Amino acid sequence: MRKRFWAACAAVLLIGVLFRVVWDWTHPPSPLLQVAADAAPEVAELLREANQLAQDTVAIFPDDPYAWDVMGQLLGRFGKTEEAAQCWEKALELDPNFAVGYQSLGNLALERGELKKAAEYYRKAWELQRDSSVYPVQLAEVLIQDGQLEEARQVLTECLRRHPRSLPARALLGQILVPLKDYSAACEHLMYVITANPDYTNAYYPLSTALSRLGQTEEARKYLARFQELKRRDEQRHRMSLKTETQLPAVRAALARAYLLVAKIYIARGDVATGERLLKRGQELNPDEEEIPPLLAWLYFKTGRENEAVTTLQNYLQKHQGSLEAQMAAGRVFAEFKRFEDAEAAYRRAIEMTPLEAGGYAALASLYITAGRRPFDAHVLALRAVAREPAPQFFFLLALAAERDGDTPAALAAAREAARLDPTNDQYQRLLESLRRTP
Numbered sequence: 001m002r003k004r005f006w007a008a009c010a011a012v013l014l015i016g017v018l019f020r021v022v023w024d025w026t027h028p029p030s031p032l033l034q035v036a037a038d039a040a041p042e043v044a045e046l047l048r049e050a051n052q053l054a055q056d057t058v059a060i061f062p063d064d065p066y067a068w069d070v071m072g073q074l075l076g077r078f079g080k081t082e083e084a085a086q087c088w089e090k091a092l093e094l095d096p097n098f099a100v101g102y103q104s105l106g107n108l109a110l111e112r113g114e115l116k117k118a119a120e121y122y123r124k125a126w127e128l129q130r131d132s133s134v135y136p137v138q139l140a141e142v143l144i145q146d147g148q149l150e151e152a153r154q155v156l157t158e159c160l161r162r163h164p165r166s167l168p169a170r171a172l173l174g175q176i177l178v179p180l181k182d183y184s185a186a187c188e189h190l191m192y193v194i195t196a197n198p199d200y201t202n203a204y205y206p207l208s209t210a211l212s213r214l215g216q217t218e219e220a221r222k223y224l225a226r227f228q229e230l231k232r233r234d235e236q237r238h239r240m241s242l243k244t245e246t247q248l249p250a251v252r253a254a255l256a257r258a259y260l261l262v263a264k265i266y267i268a269r270g271d272v273a274t275g276e277r278l279l280k281r282g283q284e285l286n287p288d289e290e291e292i293p294p295l296l297a298w299l300y301f302k303t304g305r306e307n308e309a310v311t312t313l314q315n316y317l318q319k320h321q322g323s324l325e326a327q328m329a330a331g332r333v334f335a336e337f338k339r340f341e342d343a344e345a346a347y348r349r350a351i352e353m354t355p356l357e358a359g360g361y362a363a364l365a366s367l368y369i370t371a372g373r374r375p376f377d378a379h380v381l382a383l384r385a386v387a388r389e390p391a392p393q394f395f396f397l398l399a400l401a402a403e404r405d406g407d408t409p410a411a412l413a414a415a416r417e418a419a420r421l422d423p424t425n426d427q428y429q430r431l432l433e434s435l436r437r438t439p
Helices: 001-027 031-038 043-061 065-077 081-093 099-111 115-130 135-145 149-162 168-175 185-197 200-213 218-243 248-267 272-287 293-301 306-319 324-336 340-351 359-371 375-388 392-404 409-422 426-436
Strands: none
Touching: 031 043, 031 065, 043 065, 043 185, 043 248, 065 081, 065 099, 065 248, 065 306, 099 115, 099 135, 115 135, 135 149, 135 168, 168 185, 168 200, 185 200, 200 218, 248 272, 248 293, 272 293, 293 306, 293 324, 306 324, 306 340, 324 340, 324 359, 340 359, 359 375, 359 392, 375 392, 392 409, 392 426, 409 426
16 A cells, blocks of 8 residues: 555656656746846846846737837847847738838847848848938948948948938948049048047048048058057057946846837837836936936826926936937927927027037927927028038928928928939928929
8 A cells, every 4th residue: 555655656756747847848948037047146136027028018019019129139138149030020020111120130140240131131121211320321331341342332322312411321431432442532521520520430540541542641641640549549448348347237228228118119009107117117227228218208298297297307408418319309308298498498409519410400490390480590590400411301391491481482492402312202292392383
């Protein structure tokens, strides 16, 4: 009897062990939990939180490509690139026009050295978002690595047609024009870059080379010396960052970013309470995440808490006094909720900070147009934006401002130029046709 009892116990134990083996084989731990198993305790805790956030998001929103993008970003950030790729492939199954998915797959392909595949992904992302100034630069960088200099030149030329003040595009174009032996054009682009940003290290070496080929040896030596000086500075800063950087702040920043992205999913679906809770957790993890305060303020305005919203934006602007992005973000929120004076002040501060850039002038002109105020000032501001960056979106803005200022010939000329620079934009074409019919 006792033998049968112990035999039965052994059988039950064996079944339990076999069940556990089968379960572990069919239900492997999540990739983020695998990373957490080898991490320091405080990092492991954050990784488990990241895993829970990602798993919950895709469980609640299985048909939302942005949910899969959040999981993909977290997996990719912590070295699980194969699993991250699967997430972005799933996102693209759900929405074949999800440009971020193609860009992310391009980044992974580039990390693996698969240049042609990376170029294919970046090209697709750019096709979907033709106004992007990021995707064409990424595409050109890969084409350069793959030796496709002529195609890279075409890509960057098209990018600069839409974004003439893009320093990364100009610097890359100047760089490839040197081996293409167009030295004068290379110098023109590279001089533009270092004039706009004298600390743009990578512009100096190709500029020195181009000048040397043109026989301007003294100038070439000067820019080569500047390149070497900046390179030493950059290397020293990199060494210092490696000494001071710890894993924990980087993990906190990555998780805070994930909370921000998930909050946007909830807010887009009208669940502002959950969105607010997620944003506050993200801010707790990383108080320096600049995108969270404007979005929190937007939520406060949306839910009738105007004083809270204004205080949040004022504190945000105080903390980031030297940030153009902060001024522009605060201005947009103030403008949306009809805080005209506050929006105007933020945009004027942006102009003061970057008087040679078009963005502040364009934002203030748009504010005046939308609010139906100061038509002449809006016209002048739009002209200043175009003078600093003759891009199609600013010519379109100039056309709107001139029309409201009663200057139909100027509006028509600006609309023609916007449509010429970007003939595929239906909005520009509609405005042009409307102005042509104006008596």
